[in-house]
Amino acid sequence: MNQAWKSYPSSIRLLSIAAVIFSTGMACIWPLVTIYIHEYLGKPLTTAGLLLMLNQGAFLIGSLAGGMLFDRWGKMKTIVLSSLGIIVISLFLGFTANFTAYTVLLLLSGLFYGMLSPVMNALAVVLWPEGGRKVMNMIYVALNAGVAAGSALGGVLASVSFAWTFFGNAIAQVCVFAMFIFILPRHLQAAASGQPDGSVELRAADSQASAALEVPRDAATSVQKVVWGALVLLCAGLLISWIVYVQWTTVLSAYMQSLGISLRQYSLLWTLNGGLILFGQPLIAWIIRRLARTLRAQLLLGTYVFALSMLILSQTTAYAGFVAAMFVMTIGEMLVWPAVPTVAAEFTPQGREGFIQGLVSGTGSAGRMLGPLLGAFIFQTFQAQGLLYIMAGLSLLSVAFFVLQGSMQKRGKRRGIQATIEK
Incomplete structure (x- = not known):
């Protein structure tokens, strides 16, 4: 340690x-x-x-x-x-x-x-x-x-x-x-x-992407449009992920009480959440080594895990099921929440670190605002089963946004590299 x-x-x-x-x-x-x-x-x-x-x-x-x-x-x-x-x-x-x-x-x-x-x-x-x-x-x-x-x-x-x-x-x-x-x-x-003098258009995660930054003005503008589009898709996926996650602190807490599960038992779920985050890092490191070696894979795996946690809840009303779902959801959280700002940092323009990380943080806040309202409306309209299935579906929608984001980010790198070669 x-x-x-x-x-x-x-x-x-x-x-x-x-x-x-x-x-x-x-x-x-x-x-x-x-x-x-x-x-x-x-x-x-x-x-x-x-x-x-x-x-x-x-x-x-x-x-x-x-x-x-x-x-x-x-x-x-x-x-x-x-x-x-x-x-x-x-x-x-x-x-x-x-x-x-x-x-x-x-x-x-x-x-x-x-x-x-x-x-x-x-x-x-x-x-x-x-x-x-x-x-x-x-x-x-x-x-x-x-x-x-x-x-x-x-x-x-x-x-x-x-x-x-x-x-x-x-x-x-x-x-x-x-x-x-x-x-x-x-x-x-x-x-x-320790930083070199002069400005660059973008920061990238590898040397090829870094070489792609020195591009003609027209090509740089094209690359930047693609990169900002990728950022919008990344934030869209994060927004939906937070809407799904925040159901645990709002609608699901009331749903659990209606099932006869006490507040003390509900609080213990968050003890499990915090303990797993603090002491489960070796487990996450193992998962990343075996199943998610790239950031993109980590992001997608975590979002699939969010969907899995909601599907687990849809099939049980027992407290043990909620414990299992919280364990699974926490694994997803440990994969997704650190990955999003890291992905954003990969293509952050130099000198815009604050704005990009502020946008990511603000997107999370927007999800925490919209989540309770949307969850309460769905719960009242479609009951608990409907809410859980819809949240699982929204998690898969996040997957789609993250996939599109990754594709657009790669396209931006390819355009930059090609422009550098032609230069």
Whole structure:
């Protein structure tokens, strides 16, 4: 384990520690938001659901804005603005019990969290461009480790006072802010000095693709159109995957209760999810070596696994079936979520790392917004069986989008290479 940790550059190890602390603080709050609104502020659950949807909308806007600011305004300036915004809002949330003020602060919190979230992946791309799926998987695992720790810590803090969940988050974000301010700049400077002078049109994963970047202006424009088309297809597949995944946190939780499965048993499924993400990396490494040696294969396999989990649920109402389906869904999650930003990074134009990772992060937020509404409508119209079959079908639609994305990306590389030969 220690040897594997040392195989990462020091800048990535630092970023991973920051990601753990960042998500630990965030997880002190978010699992308890619905309970806080319903029980502490005395509002109905429908109000809590509406606020969470609006929060995800603010997160989406923040992701896009943060990504553009990261590229155009400056990396450290974007980090400082978003980090300070989170810290200040968390402190205010701890001191207010007014519902109107809480609503405004929750939306602002989503905005600033959205600005900072894509920074983690964008920094990983900038600090270690050769890291590929290895670095993205590290950030993914680090964020989930923080979620596991923060969820447990949030429960302890809430038992003292709900205000301390917000204060705990503020303290964690102060630590992240200090790491970014006092340690990160020298790593960014080192990464910048290690890059060749001059601009390139695109970043690619291999030397042939890199050679394809030096192309005539007309050919470069054609290649760029294909690449941006591939990005749209990638985000479409990710959006649908999130719509499928989020059913576990919304409609399926209510469905399980209607079957007589307790909330405690439902919570244990997420314990399984977190434990598998943290301790199941050797299993995922084995699956990738045997079944998904390329990023494209990893992405497709993970999406097929999403469909399989829904089909398992369609054939059972027993708790053991839900355990099996959650195990399968988590395997799919561990394959898909790190693969998407890695694929996006492969054809990211230099200087646009923030925007592309912000777009990927915002797409996930859009899926978390649309998923509950679409799932509830399908459930009411077609019942549980209909929902599960439709979600399995949507997973296969994601597969189609990812296949088209891969084909379009290859076409862009071929055009670039051909243009270079003709040049």
